[in-house]
Amino acid sequence: MMPRWRAAGLGLLLALFTAQASAHKPSDSYLTLKVAGQQVDGQWDIALRDLDMAIGLDADGNGELTWDEVRARHPDIAAYALSRLALGVPAGGGKAEPCPLAVTSHLLDDHSDGAYAVLKLRATCPNAVNTLDIDYKLLFDIDPQHKGLLRLEHGALTSTAIFAPDSARQLLRVADASRWRQFFDYVKHGVWHIWIGFDHILFLLSLLLPAVLIRREGRWQARATLRASSIEVLKIVTAFTLAHSITLTLATLGVVALPSRVVESAIALSVAVAALNNLWPVITRRLALLAFAFGLLHGFGFASVLLDLGLPQSSLLLSLVGFNVGVELGQLAIVAAFLPLAFLARATAFYRKAVLVGGSSLIVAIALVWLSERALDLKIITA
Amino acid sequence: MNVVSRLYLNTLRALALMLALAGACHATPYIPADGRQVVERLPSRANPVQRELQQLRAELSKNPNDVTRATALAQRYIEQARLEGDPRYLGYAQAALAPWWTLPQPSEQVLVLRATLRQGTHQFAEALADLDTVLARDSGNVQARLTRATVQMVTGDYAGARASCMRLYSRAPQLIVQTCLSNIGSVNGDARASFDKLKTALDQHPDATPEVRTWVQTLLAEMAARLGDDANADALFKQAMAGVDPDSYLLGAYSDFLLDRGRAVEVTRLLKDKTRIDALLLRYAIALKALRSDDAAIQADSLRLRFDAAMLRGDTVHQREQARFELALRGDSKTAVRLAMLNWTVQKEPADLRILVETAAASGDAGAARTALDWIAKTRIEDRTIAPTVEKLRAMKAPA
Numbered sequence: 001m002m003p004r005w006r007a008a009g010l011g012l013l014l015a016l017f018t019a020q021a022s023a024h025k026p027s028d029s030y031l032t033l034k035v036a037g038q039q040v041d042g043q044w045d046i047a048l049r050d051l052d053m054a055i056g057l058d059a060d061g062n063g064e065l066t067w068d069e070v071r072a073r074h075p076d077i078a079a080y081a082l083s084r085l086a087l088g089v090p091a092g093g094g095k096a097e098p099c100p101l102a103v104t105s106h107l108l109d110d111h112s113d114g115a116y117a118v119l120k121l122r123a124t125c126p127n128a129v130n131t132l133d134i135d136y137k138l139l140f141d142i143d144p145q146h147k148g149l150l151r152l153e154h155g156a157l158t159s160t161a162i163f164a165p166d167s168a169r170q171l172l173r174v175a176d177a178s179r180w181r182q183f184f185d186y187v188k189h190g191v192w193h194i195w196i197g198f199d200h201i202l203f204l205l206s207l208l209l210p211a212v213l214i215r216r217e218g219r220w221q222a223r224a225t226l227r228a229s230s231i232e233v234l235k236i237v238t239a240f241t242l243a244h245s246i247t248l249t250l251a252t253l254g255v256v257a258l259p260s261r262v263v264e265s266a267i268a269l270s271v272a273v274a275a276l277n278n279l280w281p282v283i284t285r286r287l288a289l290l291a292f293a294f295g296l297l298h299g300f301g302f303a304s305v306l307l308d309l310g311l312p313q314s315s316l317l318l319s320l321v322g323f324n325v326g327v328e329l330g331q332l333a334i335v336a337a338f339l340p341l342a343f344l345a346r347a348t349a350f351y352r353k354a355v356l357v358g359g360s361s362l363i364v365a366i367a368l369v370w371l372s373e374r375a376l377d378l379k380i381i382t383a
Numbered sequence: 384m385n386v387v388s389r390l391y392l393n394t395l396r397a398l399a400l401m402l403a404l405a406g407a408c409h410a411t412p413y414i415p416a417d418g419r420q421v422v423e424r425l426p427s428r429a430n431p432v433q434r435e436l437q438q439l440r441a442e443l444s445k446n447p448n449d450v451t452r453a454t455a456l457a458q459r460y461i462e463q464a465r466l467e468g469d470p471r472y473l474g475y476a477q478a479a480l481a482p483w484w485t486l487p488q489p490s491e492q493v494l495v496l497r498a499t500l501r502q503g504t505h506q507f508a509e510a511l512a513d514l515d516t517v518l519a520r521d522s523g524n525v526q527a528r529l530t531r532a533t534v535q536m537v538t539g540d541y542a543g544a545r546a547s548c549m550r551l552y553s554r555a556p557q558l559i560v561q562t563c564l565s566n567i568g569s570v571n572g573d574a575r576a577s578f579d580k581l582k583t584a585l586d587q588h589p590d591a592t593p594e595v596r597t598w599v600q601t602l603l604a605e606m607a608a609r610l611g612d613d614a615n616a617d618a619l620f621k622q623a624m625a626g627v628d629p630d631s632y633l634l635g636a637y638s639d640f641l642l643d644r645g646r647a648v649e650v651t652r653l654l655k656d657k658t659r660i661d662a663l664l665l666r667y668a669i670a671l672k673a674l675r676s677d678d679a680a681i682q683a684d685s686l687r688l689r690f691d692a693a694m695l696r697g698d699t700v701h702q703r704e705q706a707r708f709e710l711a712l713r714g715d716s717k718t719a720v721r722l723a724m725l726n727w728t729v730q731k732e733p734a735d736l737r738i739l740v741e742t743a744a745a746s747g748d749a750g751a752a753r754t755a756l757d758w759i760a761k762t763r764i765e766d767r768t769i770a771p772t773v774e775k776l777r778a779m780k781a782p783a
Contacts, residue, residue, distance in 0.1 A: 026698070028696050049423065063426060107414055109412040115422045141478065142475065144477045
């Protein structure tokens with residue numbers, strides 16, 4: 001009985017425990033590819049632990065992997081990684097024309113389960129990429145449970161895919177994502193840009209603060225009705241919208257181009273001027289005109305964001321309209337939050353002193369800091 | 384689950400994937416300032432186990448079609464996965480078996496290992512199919528029979544599991560047969576007698592290997608804990624801990640016992656250096672929270688990143704732990720009960736029942752409560768650690 005008992009023991013034990021075994025994070029790599037025309041830029045995060053298993057990184061075998069040990073193997077890491085990933089564009093008959101890949105730099109990153117080698121990639125395809133043919137086989141030979149997690153970006157569009165041994169080669173369309181989806185992606189970017197673009201918010205607020213008031217005999221007085229206040233707000237917002245839509249379109253289509261430093265500085269200046277006008281009113285009646293004039297400037301600002309996102313040539317108009325709709329929606333949200341509160345508070349001294357004067361002074365201060373930063377290329381506050 | 388809720392879940396999952404991938408790529412890569420900086424800790428080549436594995440792997444790579452070498456290496460890797468709780472070893476084991484992995488009828492040895500690996504990734508139906516193939520060829524294959532009993536046990540098929548255990552009589556050592564049977568009886572209306580019989584069997588077999596002793600002591604300790612016999616449970620856990628190097632299963636089970644008895648400090652001592660294992664990091668974070676430590680939030684964040692990563696790759700192996708994480712650390716009982724229910728469709732061990740009961744009570748989810756109460760009535764499982772919560776479920780159900 002004894003020998004059999006011992007032989008059976010370990011094997012049997014193993015069977016009963018493996019249901020609990022996968023309590024660790026399994027092996028994954030993270031691949032991001034950004035497609036723009038013929039060019040594909042990428043970043044590939046591969047666990048150092050996996051690279052060590054594949055090609056051996058720990059030169060002295062002491063279990064402590066130093067940066068020098070990793071650095072010494074950079075050419076081998078690049079060669080290994082590139083031998084496991086192929087990009088191409090379909091050339092008919094299930095074949096692909098390759099997009100030769102190169103590693104442009106090596107970095108490190110810490111993920112929740114350990115340190116990863118970060119490889120910056122670049123590939124140039126024979127023609128503009130509509131569909132990307134990706135053949136991924138990293139580590140599948142030594143760990144078939146490994147997965148490659150891809151994030152594919154094209155302009156403002158993002159899609160994801162998972163590579164496993166039974167789905168190692170995938171054709172991913174980058175151009176023709178659903179039109180609606182694409183439209184909404186740009187709407188989202190528009191809203192987001194207004195939300196994080198404090199200069200636009202502050203400019204709009206500077207114009208809106210006095211909209212619930214009226215200037216008579218050198219003094220601010222409350223506007224009588226919500227209707228009157230709303231009409232004033234509507235005029236301002238419409239003028240601003242009209243103006244920035246014009247320049248946004250012209251700049252995006254490449255009809256007009258201005259250096260971004262000039263545009264950014266001028267936008268800062270416009271914020272300062274709009275707020276100063278509340279402290280020492282010069283223009284009191286036709287604020288909409290002011291909104292229109294400066295709105296032209298802000299349109300150039302929006303355009304630079306949209307151009308940074310990258311615009312698919314096939315759906316230029318769709319993206320442009322989507323982005324603009326997003327900007328307007330973001331603006332509407334600000335107005336919707338502002339108007340009722342301001343209207344209720346408009347007759348109080350608090351509104352006229354603390355909010356109008358105090359708020360405008362603060363805006364002037366912030367705008368002047370921005371102006372000096374942007375004009376002189378300094379870094380004082382972040383916005 | 385109906386079509387609408389599945390669609391909803393899929394949409395949620397796709398959204399989570401997008402968000403998590405965005406998050407995963409958000410950190411800023413860097414270049415370490417000092418070349419001597421240690422950037423990662425790896426299994427050391429000085430470790431005799433690692434040396435042995437490496438040697439076996441080198442030999443296999445020279446003869447990749449040598450099935451004896453391949454199964455030996457796969458077995459060692461699976462053993463290592465169990466000890467370290469690291470699924471990478473399961474992948475390495477699968478790679479060793481690559482020439483036979485996709486064959487419909489490989490050798491019995493390969494089939495048993497393939498079933499063990501498939502069970503590890505919760506492919507229970509595929510695992511059972513492989514085991515049935517083995518048993519059709521050789522009805523006396525003890526390893527296949529016992530693995531089959533385990534899979535049936537995990538999926539809640541107690542009648543099937545008991546039948547598998549019975550077929551081990553006169554083929555496997557008596558202690559193994561008793562462990563197999565007691566394991567089922569203990570959650571199937573016969574808790575006290577199952578404990579006593581297994582305890583007696585262990586005492587009668589001082590010749591059992593240290594690994595088997597530790598394994599049986601661990602199961603006995605868990606049974607005692609469910610019986611509410613804390614003194615016996617504590618003593619048995621301590622004996623198991625004093626035996627061979629405790630594996631991640633034992634550490635997890637003992638931590639749960641200590642957490643239930645308000646002994647969180649001991650848990651932090653036990654698990655301080657084991658946080659690479661998700662299931663143990665979870666218990667560690669829960670212990671820190673119980674102690675109101677500032678570190679609790681940091682550990683919970685790290686755990687969240689790991690669950691995000693698991694969702695990214697489409698893994699559902701962690702749903703039990705994830706449900707507990709949502710309930711105990713994030714206080715999101717709605718998400719927790721949804722995960723616990725999903726997990727329940729896959730596995731039905733006492734730990735799965737427990738998280739189902741706790742999330743049902745916390746969320747007031749009537750469907751989950753009914754599922755849990757039906758199961759308790761059907762199996763007559765006795766578990767004092769969940770008894771008060773089960774009472775709450777009954778009270779919750781009564782007015783409706």
